[in-house]
Amino acid sequence: MSNLITCRTCRKPVSANAEFCPHCGEREPSQFVFRSSAIIITVLFLILVIYGIFVLVIR
Numbered sequence: 001m002s003n004l005i006t007c008r009t010c011r012k013p014v015s016a017n018a019e020f021c022p023h024c025g026e027r028e029p030s031q032f033v034f035r036s037s038a039i040i041i042t043v044l045f046l047i048l049v050i051y052g053i054f055v056l057v058i059r
């Protein structure tokens with residue numbers, strides 16, 4: 001199983017499991033896919049929305 005992703009540095013196809021890009025040697029070329037801050041903001045927003053729905057339903 002080897003999903004291909006795009007290297008964040010050289011934009012060439014790299015195995016998603018690769019620790020190093022075989023083309024340019026970038027470490028963890030798949031890391032660009034997820035930006036942790038964006039994920040945290042999204043999760044917090046979802047929690048607020050779900051909490052708001054629960055409050056409305058309970059009332």
Ligand SMILES: [Zn+2]
Nearest residue numbers: 007010021024
């Ligand atoms: Zn690369």
